[in-house]
Structure formats: C-alpha cells, structure tokens
Amino acid sequence: xxxxCIAILNRDGSPMYLxxxxxxxxxxxxxxxxxxxxxxxxxxxxxQPAGDLFxxxxxxxxxxxxxxxxxxxxxxxxxxxxxSTESAGMRNARVKEVCQSVHAAFVAMVCNPFDELGRGEQxxxxxxxxxxxxxxxxxF
Amino acid sequence: xxxxxxxxxxxxxxxALSLDGKxxxxxxxxxxxxxxxxxxxxxxxSELMEQVFVKLEAVGFRVGRRLAERFAPVNRRLVxxxxxxxxxxxxxxxxxxxxxxxxxxxxxxxxYVLQDNKFKWFLRMSGNxxxxxxxxHAQPYxxxxxxxxxxxxxxxxxxxxxxxxxxxxxxxxxxxxxVSDE
Numbered sequence: 001x002x003x004x005c006i007a008i009l010n011r012d013g014s015p016m017y018l019x020x021x022x023x024x025x026x027x028x029x030x031x032x033x034x035x036x037x038x039x040x041x042x043x044x045x046x047x048q049p050a051g052d053l054f055x056x057x058x059x060x061x062x063x064x065x066x067x068x069x070x071x072x073x074x075x076x077x078x079x080x081x082x083x084s085t086e087s088a089g090m091r092n093a094r095v096k097e098v099c100q101s102v103h104a105a106f107v108a109m110v111c112n113p114f115d116e117l118g119r120g121e122q123x124x125x126x127x128x129x130x131x132x133x134x135x136x137x138x139x140f
Numbered sequence: 141x142x143x144x145x146x147x148x149x150x151x152x153x154x155x156a157l158s159l160d161g162k163x164x165x166x167x168x169x170x171x172x173x174x175x176x177x178x179x180x181x182x183x184x185x186s187e188l189m190e191q192v193f194v195k196l197e198a199v200g201f202r203v204g205r206r207l208a209e210r211f212a213p214v215n216r217r218l219v220x221x222x223x224x225x226x227x228x229x230x231x232x233x234x235x236x237x238x239x240x241x242x243x244x245x246x247x248x249x250x251x252y253v254l255q256d257n258k259f260k261w262f263l264r265m266s267g268n269x270x271x272x273x274x275x276x277h278a279q280p281y282x283x284x285x286x287x288x289x290x291x292x293x294x295x296x297x298x299x300x301x302x303x304x305x306x307x308x309x310x311x312x313x314x315x316x317x318x319v320s321d322e
Contacts, residue, residue: 011297049219072212074297103214110209116202 001084001091003136004064006102007034008123011074017123021136033061034078041068041076053103054096057088065091069099077102098135105131193283200287207232207288208295221318224296225252228289236288237261250318254289255311262310275306282312289314 008017013035020030040058045051055068060083069077077099084091109128110117117123211231218224229241233256243255261281267274282304290302299319306312 045217050217053214053217070217072218073209073295100214107209111206113202113206 001086001094002082003079003098004082005030005034005080006098006132006136007031007078007080008102008106009034009038009076009078011076013038016075016121019129019132019136030080033064033066033080037066037068037078038076041070041078044068045070054092054099056092067092067095067099069096069103071103071106075106101131101135189280192280196280196283197287197290200284201291201294204288204291204293205295207235208292211235212296218296221250221298222246224293224298225254225316228292229254232288232292236285250320252316254314254316256313257311259306259310259312262306262312265309271308274309278306278309282306286314289316
C-alpha cells in the first residue's frame, strides 16, 4: 500500500496543506478528491458525534482509497492511498497511524511561538514538510 | 527577568510592552510612609490600562490557541460547548495552575461562569489599604487567563467574549459569553 497524498483542510473546506507522492495523478485531482471527502467527513461526524478522531475509510475513487481524520480543533486530515490486497482492518490501522503522526507533527508546528498560522493560510514549515516526506516515502 | 515581587514584575511588564514611546513609565520609588507601601502606583490613565488589557489579552489568545492544539484530547471528540468548557475547567486549569476550577455555572444558553476560589496567582498578593484597592491592582494579572480561555474556545470553533472580575483576593470569576455567528 502506497500513500498517494496527504492533505490538511480547514473546517470550511479550504486547504491548508496538500502533498502528493509519486506522479500518478495531477495535484488538481487530489485537491478535488480532498474537497469531496469533506462532505463525507461531516456526514460521518454528524452521525456519530462522540467517536474516535479517526473517521475511517470515506470513499473509493478509481484506484484510490480515501481515509479521514478529524481533529478536535476544526481541522481535517485526508489521506489518499492506493488500493491494496490487505484487509480493511489492517489498512485502517496503518492509515490511522499515519494520521496520528501527521497530527503530532501539526501540533509540534503550531506550538512554535514564532510561527503564526492565520486562518486560511498555507502551511510552510520545513520540519513539518520533512516529517510528511518521510511518511510518504515509507513503504507499508 | 528577575521578579521577586508583584511590583517589580508589573514595572518590567509595563516597560517591556513599551506602550507609549512619548510617556515612559517611571517606576516610582515606594515610600514606606504612604498607605500603598509595597504596591506600584498604577497609572490612573484608563486609556493606558486599556492598551495593557488589549496586549495582554492578545498574548493570552495566542497562547490559548497553542494550548488547545497541544492538549486537546486525542482519544475522544469534544461534542458541544459544555464539553469544551469542562475541558478548560479540568484539564487546562490543572496544567496551568495545578488545580481545577471550583465552581462552574451555566444558563445553558451560552453563558458560563467559572469561579476559582484560590486563584494561584493571587495567593501571595496582599495590600495594606484593604481588599478593594488590592483587587483593583490585581486586575492586569487576570487579563492573561481571559485571553487564554478565549484562545482555547476559538480554536475549537466557538467564538466568545471572556471577562473576569475579582471580588476579593484570592477569589476570581471568569464569565464566558458565547457569541453566535448569526
């Protein structure tokens, strides 16, 4: 299972960060997929308000599988990965780990007192990019 | 910044904020014969105090946003505003002041009143001239936690106005008013 893309979006759907690995798809495609995933996340959260932060598998688009993770602080992480032969449970567990690493890196970046992230701004932080790069290159 | 008494801390804070380049704040030598011995004479200029309030509250807001990101629960979701306020009362207060809020009241329509009977920062404060003057002098110390609470609520998506008052050291009350977007 390879990761295609990791995206972080605001509650209102505006993208804060999007990083694609590999050259299979254009980035625009990933923006579209992440945006449509927002609606599904909202639906799932409305159904189950007091659940886990990891929302689970949202949808399957072609050969891409989309998972979502909703932070308490109104941000969403969307992970697009390739279809693989593992069982859904295993894949969920692996993607959940990825989401938790992204969340940890995000928190570390926000805690920087010199890095003021306004509403609607893009994330531009070298250390954060490095962590995402490592996650993307890792083979699952 | 060495601070061994509330007065020197206040002096350094006010000069560090350098609120007005034209009117430097002088630290007046405390005369032990005056009734306010031990307390810095706060400038009576309410416009200046207004600026202090705005700056302190803004700093608190930024700290609050980071606190919320860092310490938000990772294994459960905070469902509604009451959950978030309870998170502030228990977890955040425990982290900042090593104790919890004593009393939480709400009218279930967007107003929450948090009462702390032994506010950590007030425990070592006292004044010679009586409770009311001491409470007034302690006001600036309460503005930073106001900003922190507002910052935390804002990063969970709830916009609020937070005011605080103290009726007598070491007790203080924070009032959270939810401002709806409509």
